[in-house]
Amino acid sequence: MMRYAATRVVLLIAGLLVASVLIFLSLRVLPGDVAQLIAGINSTPENVAAIRESLGLDRPLVLQYTDWIGGPFRGDLGSSLLTGSSVADELLAKAQVTVPLGALALTIALVFSIPLGVASALRRGRAEGTALNVGAQALAAVPVVWAGMMLVVVFAVWLGWLPAQGFPREGWADPGAALRALILPALTIGIVEGAMLMRFVRSATLQAIGQDYVRTAAAKGLTRTGALVRHGLPNVALSVVTVLGLQIAGIVVGAVVIEQLFTLPGVGRMLVTDVGARDLPKVQGELLVLTGFVLVVGFVVDLAHRLIDPRQRDAL
Known part of the structure; x- marks a missing residue:
């Protein structure tokens, strides 16, 4: 290893x-x-x-x-040409918005995509399974900007439950206000990314249901759901871990768009502003950090896949 x-x-x-x-x-x-x-x-x-x-x-x-x-x-990302401020310091400040946003979006995506994906596979051919599958396909095709606008209309304009834009000036000094400001942006990313992940979970679950070891377990007295939970889901987890790295990268890209839409002072919005201002050292540092983050996620996923899969682990 x-x-x-x-x-x-x-x-x-x-x-x-x-x-x-x-x-x-x-x-x-x-x-x-x-x-x-x-x-x-x-x-x-x-x-x-x-x-x-x-x-x-x-x-x-x-x-x-x-x-x-x-x-x-050496740990030095340089300084902004226009303001002279440290790129690393600004990235750390903006990450206090982007990192919680991405974590909340990923949590939302996982919470509804995995159970609904498994349920959709178990109810294949039934009305509820078809409805879940069609709903996932429809949500996965929705542009993230349009989804964000619709959520703003419903939850901010019609119901008035959540703020439509902005982030508290005092930041996380007021955790309640900061979290409320991130709910709609996180829901926007999480729903779209989660719908794509749900389709993948459904496909992986259907493949696991058709495996001989699941049918054998069912023949020995376990229900189909019990056989899947006990013997099939570990193999589904392998596939989910693999695609999860791509989903995290998608969340990072989605954050760039969503921070503009919801005027959040995060890394994505700062990057767009700095590109327009031609602040080359700052843009270089920001892109390098984002690229490094995606590469590290891929590295962690590879190691996790190697550890989870006994066939690969035994081959080490």
Whole structure:
């Protein structure tokens, strides 16, 4: 197991390095000049050139990249070109919104997708099973922005139970208000992602029901549900763990859109703002951290799958 984990760590680092190169190069092809933005529209070409030189933007791209990539591996994500603030500090501040939002959305997705997915499979061919399956397909096809708008209309406008937008200025100093501000955004992401996960759970459960060991257990006196719970669900869990990594990545991407829709001061909204402002060091740091998070989730899922599956564990 240690050898496998070490190999995965090496691949993780290699993947992060490749991602850093792609992030660095992709930002250099964006239109606009950050030096011109800092200098202002009425500045002279000499002033713009001086700012570009002071920021190191006139240096070869290879040198710019090596100067930048050394910082994250030392724990330094650099500073904003426009404000001079620490990128790491701002990320930590914004993560206090994004991380709880993602955790709450994932919890919502898991709470309703797993039991309903299993129930839909057990009731296949019945009216309730068909209704659950059709409902999951319909929700999975709903754009996340439209789902968020509908939830705002129902719970904020019509019922007035929850705030439509914003986050308390005092943050988590008022936990009740902060949690209420995250409920609608989390529901938006959790329902859409959970519907997709529910379809996968249903498919994995149907596959498990058809396995010989489940039929044998049922033939020995267990009910179909009992045989599935005792012998089939562990194998369903393997499939769910595998796809869960993709769901977490989907939640991260969804948070970027949802934070804009609900005006939440999180990492996603900060990223969109910084891209528009051409704050390259800040955007680079934010994208690198988000990419690293997705890669680490994949790493953890691989290890979990290896530990849960006795066939792979015995092969180590």
